[in-house]
Amino acid sequence: MPHLAFPNSTCDGFRCATHCSVRPLAICGELEQLEHEEFERLAQHVRYGPKEALFSEDEVADAVYSLVEGIARLYKLLPDGRRQIIGFALPGDFLGMAPSPRYSFSADSIGGVTVCKFFRGPFLRFIENRPQMLLRMNEFATRELSLAQDQMLLLGRRSAEEKVAAFLVGWRDRLARLEGVTKTVSLPMGRQDIADFLGLTIETVSRTFTKLEREKLIVIVPDGVRVLDPKRFDALAAA
Amino acid sequence: MPHLAFPNSTCDGFRCATHCSVRPLAICGELEQLEHEEFERLAQHVRYGPKEALFSEDEVADAVYSLVEGIARLYKLLPDGRRQIIGFALPGDFLGMAPSPRYSFSADSIGGVTVCKFFRGPFLRFIENRPQMLLRMNEFATRELSLAQDQMLLLGRRSAEEKVAAFLVGWRDRLARLEGVTKTVSLPMGRQDIADFLGLTIETVSRTFTKLEREKLIVIVPDGVRVLDPKRFDALAAA
DNA sequence: GCGCGGCCTTGATCTGTGTCAAGCAGTCTT
DNA sequence: AAGACTGCTTGACACAGATCAAGGCCGCGC
Incomplete structure (x- = not known):
């Protein structure tokens, strides 16, 4: 407690x-x-x-x-x-x-x-x-809502690979606001959390990480990933 | 224009x-x-x-x-x-x-x-x-956000049948706020719109409507549906 | 009244992702 | 250092829902 x-x-x-x-x-x-x-x-x-x-x-x-x-x-x-x-x-x-x-x-x-x-x-x-203060709360709510709408698009219309890529890009960009830009994206949440965020199973998330690594787009490191080819990666996340 | x-x-x-x-x-x-x-x-x-x-x-x-x-x-x-x-x-x-x-x-x-x-x-x-006015805008934004979060749960974790049932219940309840409670739910949007809202294809939406009708939960009428068994129907939408 | 086009339904088949099951790699405990 | 616990990966198989294809219904224009 x-x-x-x-x-x-x-x-x-x-x-x-x-x-x-x-x-x-x-x-x-x-x-x-x-x-x-x-x-x-x-x-x-x-x-x-x-x-x-x-x-x-x-x-x-x-x-x-x-x-x-x-x-x-x-x-x-x-x-x-x-x-x-x-x-x-x-x-x-x-x-x-x-x-x-x-x-x-x-x-x-x-x-x-x-x-x-x-x-x-x-x-x-x-x-x-x-x-x-009220205006600021409105800004916060509007930003949250927009994020939620992006997530609806992801959940409803993207493939597993696109979901994982878009998640990593979105997470990397949010961390960048706090910690500055880095090549290595830290992932403090577990695979099950990522799965439950993307509307997938843990097995599919795990396989997709492996697949992205095989395709030389990322390297899996302890508690995170390193993005190898940001250009190609961002493209995958957007499309 | x-x-x-x-x-x-x-x-x-x-x-x-x-x-x-x-x-x-x-x-x-x-x-x-x-x-x-x-x-x-x-x-x-x-x-x-x-x-x-x-x-x-x-x-x-x-x-x-x-x-x-x-x-x-x-x-x-x-x-x-x-x-x-x-x-x-x-x-x-x-x-x-x-x-x-x-x-x-x-x-x-x-x-x-x-x-x-x-x-x-x-x-x-x-x-x-x-x-x-700002407080009211906050209420509106908060309600929208909550609706969006419900929709994330629907898109990520519900089956096609649950999606359609939850959609009909949610839509019926929103209409009730405007027009009062009715047994017949009018659906001014087409099947493709419903599909794109629920993250399904038009064929799956159509089949699911037919299935719900076969199961005597609804009757399909022009531009809408009539809910036959609200109890059982709400249960399906919730679970 | 007939043909056309949009929308919806239905059927057959395919496939991406889920399910089930096993095994691996760290880390913590003792 | 052995065991066990937790989190992650991998493989084999199943199935919900997608895709492809055809046909029906209805309103509209002529």
């Missing part, structure tokens, strides 16, 4: 530095000093270990989260256990808004995760008369 | 009555009299005939739309022509927000369609200092 790291979040060295490193990307990125301090007073900084639930589908949605560090998987389940991962959340991402009083999906940590947690009431009261 | 119906949209009888009938559901539903009049002055009411484009992917996104009447299909294409319909828009729906300066998908009318069209600049200026 999660423990509160520093509920009264005055800036206290290492952890706050970590926190602030994603601020420009986060929901609170455009608040000025004074407002940000007020906003911070609403936050609980919470740390989760590997594979802990942040929240679960159908629970009362009493909090929203700004991801500070680590990676979370967001997913929905069918009654018989089939799972669809609807996204991977990275630092700066904002989680937990729902169109009903309950969460519409579940979220749990992959490795360790740190979040700013806000209770719904105080959070809504803070934003409700701050157009800047 | 579309023609302007009444660009200077003072209330003028029939058409405005039509318009206002969806107001409570639309983006402008919570504006008071005076503000709404100001908002209306920004709008162009535009009517489209069947199968006309409202806007297309990659075009400069210079306007947003509130759908007043009719039904639109929203879709994305792959370079080779494969199509994924990402949603059907109904009266009250709000279209055209994009995370970049260009539209991220295409929209065209199915039958005839009437919209309120707003140019981006004036629209943004109107909402930017109106928290009520």
Whole structure:
């Protein structure tokens, strides 16, 4: 179970530095000093270990989260256990808004995760008369929606090979926003997670990685892949 | 090509009555009299005939739309022509927000369609200092996102029969919000549209309709279906 | 009233991906 | 260092849904 790291979040060295490193990307990125301090007073900084639930589908949605560090998987389940991962959340991402009083999906940590947690009431009261903040939330929601629509195209109309290639390209580009451009794409999630994200089985994902390696497009390395031929690779992902 | 119906949209009888009938559901539903009049002055009411484009992917996104009447299909294409319909828009729906300066998908009318069209600049200026309006846009975006996530689960993890059943139930429930509850679900879109929405081929959709009819769950009627056994049907759609 | 075109259905066959089963490679435990 | 656990890969086979092909229905124009 999660423990509160520093509920009264005055800036206290290492952890706050970590926190602030994603601020420009986060929901609170455009608040000025004074407002940000007020906003911070609403936050609980919470740390989760590997594979802990942040929240679960159908629970009362009493909090929203700004991801500070680590990676979370967001997913929905069918009654018989089939799972669809609807996204991977990275630092700066904002989680937990729902169109009903309950969460519409579940979220749990992959490795360790740190979040700013806000209770719904105080959070809504803070934003409700701050157009800047509301505009930013709109930007976030619009970006998420667009990502979701790309994923629908992928799930509905692409082959297994195209799915895997598009996933790697999309993931590489999202990481680039955080860590800069690299040739090696780190994959902190397991094969089963990738399968459940792409609407495939773990065997098909594994075979497809192998196939891409045989075709000299990638090299599989521990916890990631190295892209050998970005040109050809991007083409495969787009088509 | 579309023609302007009444660009200077003072209330003028029939058409405005039509318009206002969806107001409570639309983006402008919570504006008071005076503000709404100001908002209306920004709008162009535009009517489209069947199968006309409202806007297309990659075009400069210079306007947003509130759908007043009719039904639109929203879709994305792959370079080779494969199509994924990402949603059907109904009266009250709000279209055209994009995370970049260009539209991220295409929209065209199915039958005839009437919209309120707003140019981006004036629209943004109107909402930017109106928290009520921004909150409402957030609600709309959040609901859209949740719908998109449901659709990801459907596309990635459901069988053809489950897809068709879930589609009919979801569509029936959306229509119910507008027209009230009915046994007969009208389907203004063609089989190919349904196929492209569900990530199937037209043949599989057709066969699945026939199968559901053989199993006495539905009856196929012109431009729609009648649901015979809502209990059993909802169960199939959920599982 | 007849022919044409669009849309839908049905049948036969093919194939990409799922399923089932086995084995391998690290890593952790003791 | 042996065992076992977890995650990944590989192979053989099955099947849901795609593809290819034909035919039916209905509204529309002439």
